Amino acid sequence: MYFSYFTAAASYLSVAVLVLSCLVQGILGEEVCGPLEKIKVQHQWASAYRGDHDRLKMSTLVWKDFFAHNPEERARFERVHSDDIYSGDFRAHMVRVFAGFDLLIGALNQEDIFRSAMIHYTKMHKKLGVTYEIGIEFGKSIGRVLPEFIDGKLDITAWRPCYKLIATGVDE
Numbered sequence: 001m002y003f004s005y006f007t008a009a010a011s012y013l014s015v016a017v018l019v020l021s022c023l024v025q026g027i028l029g030e031e032v033c034g035p036l037e038k039i040k041v042q043h044q045w046a047s048a049y050r051g052d053h054d055r056l057k058m059s060t061l062v063w064k065d066f067f068a069h070n071p072e073e074r075a076r077f078e079r080v081h082s083d084d085i086y087s088g089d090f091r092a093h094m095v096r097v098f099a100g101f102d103l104l105i106g107a108l109n110q111e112d113i114f115r116s117a118m119i120h121y122t123k124m125h126k127k128l129g130v131t132y133e134i135g136i137e138f139g140k141s142i143g144r145v146l147p148e149f150i151d152g153k154l155d156i157t158a159w160r161p162c163y164k165l166i167a168t169g170v171d172e
């Protein structure tokens with residue numbers, strides 16, 4: 001008798017916990033990089049990456065911000081002259097990185113292309129010792145600089161989960 005009361009109470013309790021956690025998740029709104037978020041990110045990125053002049057200015061500000069917040073990271077980019085971010089070598093590096101980023105953002109809703117590009121970048125960055133955490137740091141720099149180059153406010157609830165896809169990487 002006591003046993004069945006106990007099991008009934010326990011199962012009510014677990015249902016209540018389940019309902020409560022669903023409610024909390026619903027209220028908090030778990031962030032996803034769904035079709036709508038992908039379009040929002042693509043739209044805002046396109047508006048920032050438009051003209052060549054803005055492109056270089058934006059890239060330079062992102063790297064400047066990144067090194068200001070993560071000074072120890074400068075050494076990783078010695079080969080491309082990171083002691084002078086206005087040097088030709090570093091400018092070429094910035095162009096390569098943001099061309100890659102542009103490709104990834106453009107391919108967010110083309111699963112096969114996104115996946116194969118991501119496999120390439122993940123493999124390359126893993127060899128260079130780039131971790132998820134430092135990838136997120138770079139994303140924060142993008143997030144701090146981008147608002148200056150877009151019309152309106154950065155759609156952070158779309159950018160956060162979509163950028164996370166890139167920082168997480170894809171293994172073969």
Ligand code: HEM
Nearest residue numbers: 073076077079080096097100101125128130134135138166
């Ligand atoms: C967020 C997206 C990123 C994209 C799309 C990206 C893309 C690229 C591309 C296209 C290159 C040039 C590859 C080549 O020369 O063929 C590159 C190089 C490199 N990336 Fe990234 N990158 C990203 C983030 C990062 C981050 C966060 C780090 C580490 C802080 C990093 C570290 C490096 C290093 C060390 C190189 C080699 C530089 C050299 O030429 O010596 N990347 N990346």
